Amino acid sequence: MSGGSDGTLRRTLSALRHDPPAVAGTVVLLLLLVVGVAGRWLAPAGVNDVDVDQMLRPPSLDHPFGTDELGRDVLSRVLVAARVSLEVGLVSVGIALLVGVTVGLLAGWYRGWVDNVLMRGMDVLFAFPVLLLAVAIVAVLGPGLVTAMVAIGVVYTPIFARVTRAGVLSVREQVFVRAAVSIGASDARIIRRHVLPNIAAPLIVQTSLSLAFAILSEAALSFLGLGVQPPDPAWGRMLYDGRGFVTEAWWLGVFPGAAIFLTVLAFNLVGDALRDVLDPRQLTVSEANRSRA
Amino acid sequence: MSSTPPPAAGVAGTGPAAGDADAPVLAIEDLTVTIGTRRGPARAVAGVDWSVRAGQTLALVGESGSGKSMTVLAATGLAPRAARVTGRVRLLGEELTALPEPRRRQLRGRHVGFVFQDPMTSLNPVLTVGRQVSEACEEHLGMTRRQARDRAVELLDLVGIPLPGRRVEEYPHQFSGGMRQRVVIAMALACEPALLIADEPTTALDVTTQAQIVELVADLRRRLGTAVVWITHDLGVVAGVADTVAVMYGGRIVERGDVDAVFDAPAHPYTRALLAARPDPQHAGGDLPAIAGAPPSPLDLPPGCAFWPRCPVRGDARCEHELPPLVPVAPGHEVRTFCPGGEDA
Amino acid sequence: MSTGPSHAAGEPLAELDDLRVWFPAGGGVQVRAVDGVSLTVRRGETLGLVGESGSGKSTTGLALLRLVDPTSGHVRVGGRDVTRWSRRRLRGLRRRVAMVFQDPQASLDPRRTIGASVAEPLVVHRLVDSAQARGRRVAELLELVGLRADLAGRHPHELSGGQRQRVGIARALAGEPDLIVLDEPIASLDLSVQAQIMNLLRALQRDLGLTYLFIAHDLAAVEHMSDRIAVMYLGRIVETGTPAQLYRQPAHPYTAALLSAVPVADPKVERRRRRIILSGDVPSPVDPPGGCRFRTRCPQARPDCVEVDPVLVEVAAGQRAACLYAGEAVRAMRGGPA
Numbered sequence: 001m002s003g004g005s006d007g008t009l010r011r012t013l014s015a016l017r018h019d020p021p022a023v024a025g026t027v028v029l030l031l032l033l034v035v036g037v038a039g040r041w042l043a044p045a046g047v048n049d050v051d052v053d054q055m056l057r058p059p060s061l062d063h064p065f066g067t068d069e070l071g072r073d074v075l076s077r078v079l080v081a082a083r084v085s086l087e088v089g090l091v092s093v094g095i096a097l098l099v100g101v102t103v104g105l106l107a108g109w110y111r112g113w114v115d116n117v118l119m120r121g122m123d124v125l126f127a128f129p130v131l132l133l134a135v136a137i138v139a140v141l142g143p144g145l146v147t148a149m150v151a152i153g154v155v156y157t158p159i160f161a162r163v164t165r166a167g168v169l170s171v172r173e174q175v176f177v178r179a180a181v182s183i184g185a186s187d188a189r190i191i192r193r194h195v196l197p198n199i200a201a202p203l204i205v206q207t208s209l210s211l212a213f214a215i216l217s218e219a220a221l222s223f224l225g226l227g228v229q230p231p232d233p234a235w236g237r238m239l240y241d242g243r244g245f246v247t248e249a250w251w252l253g254v255f256p257g258a259a260i261f262l263t264v265l266a267f268n269l270v271g272d273a274l275r276d277v278l279d280p281r282q283l284t285v286s287e288a289n290r291s292r293a
Numbered sequence: 294m295s296s297t298p299p300p301a302a303g304v305a306g307t308g309p310a311a312g313d314a315d316a317p318v319l320a321i322e323d324l325t326v327t328i329g330t331r332r333g334p335a336r337a338v339a340g341v342d343w344s345v346r347a348g349q350t351l352a353l354v355g356e357s358g359s360g361k362s363m364t365v366l367a368a369t370g371l372a373p374r375a376a377r378v379t380g381r382v383r384l385l386g387e388e389l390t391a392l393p394e395p396r397r398r399q400l401r402g403r404h405v406g407f408v409f410q411d412p413m414t415s416l417n418p419v420l421t422v423g424r425q426v427s428e429a430c431e432e433h434l435g436m437t438r439r440q441a442r443d444r445a446v447e448l449l450d451l452v453g454i455p456l457p458g459r460r461v462e463e464y465p466h467q468f469s470g471g472m473r474q475r476v477v478i479a480m481a482l483a484c485e486p487a488l489l490i491a492d493e494p495t496t497a498l499d500v501t502t503q504a505q506i507v508e509l510v511a512d513l514r515r516r517l518g519t520a521v522v523w524i525t526h527d528l529g530v531v532a533g534v535a536d537t538v539a540v541m542y543g544g545r546i547v548e549r550g551d552v553d554a555v556f557d558a559p560a561h562p563y564t565r566a567l568l569a570a571r572p573d574p575q576h577a578g579g580d581l582p583a584i585a586g587a588p589p590s591p592l593d594l595p596p597g598c599a600f601w602p603r604c605p606v607r608g609d610a611r612c613e614h615e616l617p618p619l620v621p622v623a624p625g626h627e628v629r630t631f632c633p634g635g636e637d638a
Numbered sequence: 639m640s641t642g643p644s645h646a647a648g649e650p651l652a653e654l655d656d657l658r659v660w661f662p663a664g665g666g667v668q669v670r671a672v673d674g675v676s677l678t679v680r681r682g683e684t685l686g687l688v689g690e691s692g693s694g695k696s697t698t699g700l701a702l703l704r705l706v707d708p709t710s711g712h713v714r715v716g717g718r719d720v721t722r723w724s725r726r727r728l729r730g731l732r733r734r735v736a737m738v739f740q741d742p743q744a745s746l747d748p749r750r751t752i753g754a755s756v757a758e759p760l761v762v763h764r765l766v767d768s769a770q771a772r773g774r775r776v777a778e779l780l781e782l783v784g785l786r787a788d789l790a791g792r793h794p795h796e797l798s799g800g801q802r803q804r805v806g807i808a809r810a811l812a813g814e815p816d817l818i819v820l821d822e823p824i825a826s827l828d829l830s831v832q833a834q835i836m837n838l839l840r841a842l843q844r845d846l847g848l849t850y851l852f853i854a855h856d857l858a859a860v861e862h863m864s865d866r867i868a869v870m871y872l873g874r875i876v877e878t879g880t881p882a883q884l885y886r887q888p889a890h891p892y893t894a895a896l897l898s899a900v901p902v903a904d905p906k907v908e909r910r911r912r913r914i915i916l917s918g919d920v921p922s923p924v925d926p927p928g929g930c931r932f933r934t935r936c937p938q939a940r941p942d943c944v945e946v947d948p949v950l951v952e953v954a955a956g957q958r959a960a961c962l963y964a965g966e967a968v969r970a971m972r973g974g975p976a
Contacts, residue, residue, distance in 0.1 A: 184732035499690035529901025570833035572862030583833035
């Protein structure tokens with residue numbers, strides 16, 4: 001993007017630095033990224049190393065998160081599963097972003113029947129409870145990682161479409177957009193150069209919040225047995241598998257649960273902070289003050 | 294013109310300006326406002342003095358950043374939180390700066406009426422205009438709902454709104470821009486204030502509507518004896534409404550005096566340049582004698598005369614480095630410049 | 639034509655012919671923003687278009703770039719009828735006709751540099767073939783409007799209001815247009831800056847042979863800038879003429895009222911003057927009054943003003959007014975009892 005975004009980026013970063021929850025969230029996310037990329041090498045044991053002598057052992061020095069009913073190391077499985085969660089989150093939100101933003105741009109820019117058709121479609125998707133829709137999609141396409149990604153992507157598409165459309169509707173009324181039309185710029189150029197950069201802020205916020213929900217949804221799907229298939233580890237699946245041992249082996253549920261909790265919390269903290277910093281009204285006020293001063 | 298109805302009973306009396314008619318309703322002395330910003334302190338107003346008496350209109354003229362609005366906001370205790378205000382402000386003889394905020398608020402609410410630029414943002418869209426006009430009467434005059442409603446009808450009638458008995462039940466969006474500004478004026482007059490502060494009240498209005506509002510305020514001032522402080526950037530409006538004028542630039546008064554004196558013999562190069570830069574229907578054609586540059590930022594004021602960088606006279610190094618004092622050039626006409634009069638003419 | 643414009647105006651450059659622009663306003667009603675406007679802008683002249691809010695003056699300006707869709711009537715630019723042109727073809731039109739907007743802050747994309755904004759017409763119409771050429775042209779344009787070329791790297795919020803409006807003018811000049819629609823170009827500027835911008839616009843017109851449609855509510859500015867003036871009220875042109883004609887001998891009561899409402903920066907004149915205060919407000923353009931549209935506020939309205947919708951008729955050489963009692967009504971307003 002152009003230099004204006006650099007200014008925004010710099011301001012955003014400096015504002016985030018002074019927000020302790022956002023710093024904590026960012027640190028957790030960075031750790032998660034490292035684990036997601038390098039989990040396989042960080043893991044002390046193989047995810048599917050079955051050891052019948054070490055079944056359902058509580059946390060110890062050898063197995064800091066304990067072992068499961070097949071004697072597998074829970075820490076290793078939690079670390080490796082981070083990759084799945086991240087992948088599902090990024091790919092599904094990527095799908096939602098791509099489709100949702102396209103739909104929102106078309107609907108908001110062209111309005112009229114285009115808007116009606118597209119947004120009523122989005123409304124239909126939006127009307128379903130998130131999980132029910134995902135389950136229905138998985139039921140049609142069959143369970144698995146890719147299906148889970150597609151299902152979650154579809155579920156979060158309407159949110160992006162709505163955020164985008166709302167942004168486009170307000171930006172298209174700005175005088176600078178009319179100015180671009182008045183010099184003969186094409187629709188594609190106006191959307192790319194003037195509209196998108198000016199609606200980036202709410203989209204960034206929505207992306208970080210949606211990542212949290214997507215990871216939660218993946219966990220839920222896996223919990224229901226509709227996501228990642230055994231023996232591959234996934235946090236939701238591990239939670240599901242551990243539910244039978246709640247009384248005798250609490251570590252089976254607690255550690256993957258904590259991983260989900262921390263990840264979702266981190267994305268939410270960063271998302272909320274971004275929302276505060278990138279709030280267009282705040283930007284407008286500070287910019288107005290600066291121009292007045 | 295006489296499209297406004299005669300004063301309704303109970304409205305015609307002069308406000309609470311008891312006693313000496315010559316005592317100022319509002320007097321400010323050495324008022325200075327510094328606002329903390331991210332880029333350092335901004336000196337919005339510096340050492341401003343003026344006063345306004347009952348039945349008089351003082352026009353504060355200036356461009357954006359001149360400090361004209363901030364002067365009045367600070368004087369009435371409405372400056373933003375980040376502002377540090379020093380100086381003395383007397384409202385009806387009471388020293389406002391010495392009072393605790395609740396008492397100050399009470400005095401302000403009772404004796405000062407405000408009219409701002411955009412009537413729509415001054416009105417609450419979900420309340421009837423009647424409720425809004427009479428709210429102050431309930432608050433400060435202890436009226437009942439019923440009395441307050443009657444008073445609202447009276448006030449709407451006073452400001453020339455037709456069918457006030459019916460319109461009192463309507464909402465702001467049902468009024469046109471000019472009529473909304475009349476409602477705001479009615480609100481401002483609800484407690485028979487001694488002082489009316491009008492901050493660019495006609496800037497958002499069309500010129501024919503502006504003429505209506507100018508006439509209305511002039512008429513109300515005559516009939517009610519209200520003191521008026523009219524803030525504007527429009528020299529034409531000043532000529533039409535003011536008894537005395539204070540021209541502000543860079544947070545200071547650069548020239549003030551009787552309206553005729555200032556317009557007949559503008560002494561400050563800025564005042565002269567402003568008057569000359571207006572297109573004049575009598576002398577069409579040719580370039581306008583424009584003032585170069587832009588008004589200074591309150592964050593970055595020149596050490597000497599604030600107008601020096603743009604001044605067509607461009608005196609000597611003294612203008613650049615030394616602040617000229619506000620000195621009389623004629624009785625009741627003062628100017629802050631080392632180069633008074635038409636030396637450049 | 640002794641009272642005509644001082645310099646001979648060229649051939650018609652842009653024409654509006656009985657133009658109507660109605661906008662749907664919900665509930666099946668139509669806002670008649672422009673309701674039967676015919677006007678001609680001649681090459682090399684400045685045509686001033688003056689009116690209050692709701693008069694349709696801005697919509698009229700937008701129609702010249704076909705930024706609004708006419709409900710009926712014709713828009714001709716450079717002899718070609720562009721009323722039904724496709725979106726694609728209109729992009730070419732918008733190189734020939736440019737626009738400067740009221741609020742220079744709002745009309746510049748806050749996230750793009752000054753240079754990018756000024757260069758946009760060059761890019762859109764492929765007028766330069768390299769980044770270097772574009773940079774040179776942007777520098778040239780900035781200097782043309784009195785700005786330093788190194789401002790190209792700045793963002794709009796780093797400039798003053800007057801500088802921003804100069805940027806808006808530089809952008810309008812980039813495509814080397816024949817006609818520039820100036821929509822209230824000085825209204826949101828500080829008083830001391832307005833004169834600079836008016837001088838700049840006049841100098842550019844002299845040097846580049848530009849044609850202007852100058853839209854404003856400020857009569858004094860319009861008078862100063864224009865060779866001819868058209869006064870609009872409620873979607874119609876009510877009077878046209880030279881500035882001198884309209885100032886000395888307005889024939890339409892609305893023109894006279896507008897003139898009398900403009901404050902003069904002279905307290906003695908202000909005290910002496912008799913303002914013609916119009917009663918009430920401009921009626922809704924959804925349901926304009928039948929007959930003469932001004933009759934509901936006209937101090938001189940007579941019974942047949944309700945019946946007859948007046949057309950523009952010549953009252954002096956080059957001056958036309960749409961009033962059944964053109965001239966006479968104004969004399970009565972000015973001389974008669976208030």
